Amino acid sequence: MSILVTGGAGYVGSHCVAALHAAGEDVVVLDDLLRGHRAAVNPKIRLYAGSLNDPVYVGDMFRRERIEAVFHLASLSLVGESMKKPGRYFLNNVAGAVNLLEVMCTHGCPPIIFSSTAAVYGHPTTTPIREDALKRPTSPYGESKLMVENVLKWYDAAYGLRHVALRYFNVAGAAPGGEIGEDHRPETHLIPIVLRAAREKTPVKVFGTDYQTPDGTCVRDYIHIEDLIGAHLATLRYLRDGGASDVFNIGLGHGFSVREIIEAARRVTGADIPAEAEPRRPGDPAELVASTEKAERVLGWKPEHLTPDEIIASAWRWHRGHSEGY
Numbered sequence: 001m002s003i004l005v006t007g008g009a010g011y012v013g014s015h016c017v018a019a020l021h022a023a024g025e026d027v028v029v030l031d032d033l034l035r036g037h038r039a040a041v042n043p044k045i046r047l048y049a050g051s052l053n054d055p056v057y058v059g060d061m062f063r064r065e066r067i068e069a070v071f072h073l074a075s076l077s078l079v080g081e082s083m084k085k086p087g088r089y090f091l092n093n094v095a096g097a098v099n100l101l102e103v104m105c106t107h108g109c110p111p112i113i114f115s116s117t118a119a120v121y122g123h124p125t126t127t128p129i130r131e132d133a134l135k136r137p138t139s140p141y142g143e144s145k146l147m148v149e150n151v152l153k154w155y156d157a158a159y160g161l162r163h164v165a166l167r168y169f170n171v172a173g174a175a176p177g178g179e180i181g182e183d184h185r186p187e188t189h190l191i192p193i194v195l196r197a198a199r200e201k202t203p204v205k206v207f208g209t210d211y212q213t214p215d216g217t218c219v220r221d222y223i224h225i226e227d228l229i230g231a232h233l234a235t236l237r238y239l240r241d242g243g244a245s246d247v248f249n250i251g252l253g254h255g256f257s258v259r260e261i262i263e264a265a266r267r268v269t270g271a272d273i274p275a276e277a278e279p280r281r282p283g284d285p286a287e288l289v290a291s292t293e294k295a296e297r298v299l300g301w302k303p304e305h306l307t308p309d310e311i312i313a314s315a316w317r318w319h320r321g322h323s324e325g326y
């Protein structure tokens with residue numbers, strides 16, 4: 001039996017695939033390679049280069065493989081793009097997920113781990129954010145993820161589809177070997193942007209320096225990719241042990257400001273990394289920090305990389321070795 005990883009050629013997916021393979025699991029990847037990279041997937045892994053928006057292709061793959069569980073990571077995930085092209089996000093992320101679920105439920109309804117996001121919460125009213133906090137996404141991207149979470153509940157009601165949604169906060173870092181890492185085009189995540197500035201000796205733009213936070217810049221919860229993958233493996237064990245459908249925040253449970261990230265990157269890289277203050281970007285909440293109490297209690301999982309320096313050092317190893325990406 002195999003584990004299917006949709007989006008397995010992307011940043012998080014490629015790390016999931018590598019960890020599952022290292023743990024002795026048989027892994028199959030489905031990825032349309034629109035945003036992912038063939039080189040991010042070990043050639044020993046069976047890679048189906050097709051789209052979830054092609055249900056015939058997905059059905060053929062399920063007929064060939066014996067899928068025991070699904071890690072569903074494939075999606076478009078650029079907030080700004082989703083504001084301009086909402087239809088693209090609903091078609092790809094929601095319709096694509098429904099296509100996948102329809103096929104899964106004609107092939108034994110294997111359990112599914114779904115990559116959701118902190119963007120489902122929108123502007124939180126309390127911090128740290130618990131899973132039962134109000135969910136009011138402020139972008140089609142966040143909305144598409146919340147819609148899939150809701151769709152999953154109806155498939156559970158109709159077919160007994162066990163599912164776990166993991167709401168990731170800000171994922172960063174790379175595998176220790178430095179052979180796979182983050183290569184988004186365009187890159188919108190702070191840590192790779194700061195590391196590019198360190199390499200290219202260009203300034204980093206800091207959007208908003210007058211927030212109600214200790215140093216005035218936005219605070220975010222950064223989770224090391226290895227800890228995130230650990231959460232997926234713990235979730236797989238949970239589902240294999242018969243665990244019920246549920247949803248968990250996956251973050252560090254502690255936030256760092258934009259300035260703290262830049263300072264950590266200066267320590268790790270030894271580069272100056274000048275910072276330029278810019279006005280706030282519309283829609284950026286001051287602080288997004290996860291409550292991870294539920295994941296720790298139910299999944300028995302706990303993040304182990306607690307400092308931004310550890311996360312940034314692993315990302316720096318990858319970026320130094322792959323200045324042009326894959």
Ligand SMILES: NC(=O)c1ccc[n+]([C@@H]2O[C@H](COP(=O)([O-])OP(=O)(O)OC[C@H]3O[C@@H](n4cnc5c(N)ncnc54)[C@H](O)[C@@H]3O)[C@@H](O)[C@H]2O)c1
Nearest residue numbers: 007010011012032034035036051052074075077115168171
């Ligand atoms: N990286 C983060 O910080 C973060 C935070 C919260 C949630 N997430 C979620 O985690 C998942 C993985 O994120 P990532 O950073 O690795 O993204 P990514 O863009 O690197 O990877 C996504 C992969 O999915 C593939 N894909 C997209 N639509 C597809 C489709 N219809 N059919 C087949 N393949 C398709 C892309 O080609 C890409 O390889 C996404 O669902 C994202 O929304 C990521």
